[in-house]
Every structure is written in C-alpha cells, then in structure tokens.
Amino acid sequence: MCATCGCGHDHAHAHQEITLEQKVLARNDELAAANRELLAARGIDAINLMSSPGSGKTTLLERTIRELPGPVAVVEGDQETRLDAERIRRTGCPVVQVNTGAGCHLDAAMLRDAVERLAPARDCLLFVENVGNLVCPALFDLGERGRVVVISVTEGTDKPLKYPYMFAAADLVVVNKIDLMPYVDFDLAACREHVASVNPKAELVSLSATRGDNMGAWYEWLRAS
Numbered sequence: 096m097c098a099t100c101g102c103g104h105d106h107a108h109a110h111q112e113i114t115l116e117q118k119v120l121a122r123n124d125e126l127a128a129a130n131r132e133l134l135a136a137r138g139i140d141a142i143n144l145m146s147s148p149g150s151g152k153t154t155l156l157e158r159t160i161r162e163l164p165g166p167v168a169v170v171e172g173d174q175e176t177r178l179d180a181e182r183i184r185r186t187g188c189p190v191v192q193v194n195t196g197a198g199c200h201l202d203a204a205m206l207r208d209a210v211e212r213l214a215p216a217r218d219c220l221l222f223v224e225n226v227g228n229l230v231c232p233a234l235f236d237l238g239e240r241g242r243v244v245v246i247s248v249t250e251g252t253d254k255p256l257k258y259p260y261m262f263a264a265a266d267l268v269v270v271n272k273i274d275l276m277p278y279v280d281f282d283l284a285a286c287r288e289h290v291a292s293v294n295p296k297a298e299l300v301s302l303s304a305t306r307g308d309n310m311g312a313w314y315e316w317l318r319a320s
C-alpha cells in the first residue's frame with residue numbers, strides 16, 4: 096500500500112496525513128519540474144502511459160516500437176518482476192524495469208533514477224509504462240510531456256466516471272482491444288461522452304494493438320502532440 100494515496104490509514108491520523116501527503120506531492124512536483132528540464136535539454140519526449148492492469152500497455156508498446164521509425168526507449172514500472180521489461184527487450188528497444196514493491200505508482204524520483212540507468216538517446220521518444228492502477232498515478236507528475244490513459248473494451252464503459260481524476264489528467268485516452276468489440280458489451284460513443292464530461296480537452300483514439308487496427312491515429316497523435 097502507498098502512504099501517499101492514503102490507503103490503510105486510520106481515521107485518527109487523517110488530519111496529520113493530509114499534511115504529509117501535501118508535502119510528498121509538493122516535493123514530487125519539484126523533482127518533476129527538474130525532470131522536465133533535463134528531458135527537454137536532451138530533446139527527449141516522455142509519454143506517461145497509465146491504465147488498470149491488463150489493458151494492453153505493453154502490447155501497445157511492442158507494436159509501436161516495431162512500427163515507429165526513430166529512436167524509442169522504455170521505462171517499465173511494476174510492483175514486482177521484470178516480465179514486461181523482458182518483453183520490451185525482445186523488440187531490441189533499450190529498457191529499464193522499476194519495481195515499486197509495495198508502492199502502487201511511479202514518482203518523479205523513480206523516473207529520474209531510471210533515466211540515469213537507461214541513458215536514453217538524445218531526441219528519442221521515451222515511454223514510461225506506469226504501474227497498473229487508475230488511482231494514485233494521476234497524482235504524481237513525472238515530468239513527462241504527455242499523459243495517456245489506456246482502457247480496453249473488456250473494461251466497463253463507465254471507467255472515466257469511476258476514476259475521474261485519472262481521466263481529467265489525460266491528454267489522450269486510448270481505447271484498446273477494439274478487435275474484441277463483437278464479443279463484449281462496450282459502448283464506444285458512451286465512453287467518448289464520459290471522457291468528455293470529465294475532461295473536454297482529452298483526445299480519444301480507439302485501436303487494437305494486437306491486430307493493428309487504427310494504429311495510424313496513435314502515431315499521428317504522437318507526432319502532432
């Protein structure tokens with residue numbers, strides 16, 4: 096459990112912990128600002144990918160690395176294992192794994208350490224695959240240039256309403272696994288309306304990272320944004 100997101104704290108300490116949470120987030124914002132400067136100085140374009148577990152972030156990255164021209168590097172965040180980093184490594188892309196242990200999000204200090212280990216090429220596109228969690232990653236600025244929330248059609252259409260903070264923080268919402276649309280009860284038009292209701296500025300791209308449908312719209316967003 097994560098001290099900052101407040102889970103597992105008893106009521107008597109609630110007031111004290113709000114102060115601690117504000118301090119932690121203020122410190123994180125300072126480190127994120129430093130990351131943003133460092134990345135900009137190296138011409139590195141960092142994209143923070145957030146989602147619940149199983150939405151297909153790693154699969155989206157595997158196809159993107161294969162199909163996108165130009166240098167790409169990846170920071171993989173998970174509580175445990177190097178499984179996703181190994182999948183990325185098999186594509187030939189430079190990658191480092193960050194394990195957060197009991198923690199449930201990446202923070203700016205973790206990204207700074209990961210960038211130092213990875214030493215990504217100048218002018219590369221740096222994807223940061225956050226820990227699968229639609230709650231506290233929304234609170235932690237990493238110093239990224241763009242924030243992407245990935246959901247899949249196997250999840251509920253109402254995800255944007257249930258996790259409004261995450262969707263409010265997104266520049267782009269990717270709806271993945273549209274190849275499964277015939278088998279599930281997912282209403283893309285309703286999902287689009289829900290996203291707009293919590294974040295009128297967010298763009299939305301629906302695609303299938305497994306089958307390759309509509310990947311061009313994702314690449315176009317990466318180029319244009």
Ligand code: MG
Binds near residue numbers: 153179
């Ligand atoms: Mg993954």
Ligand code: ZN
Binds near residue numbers: 100198200231232
């Ligand atoms: Zn957390």
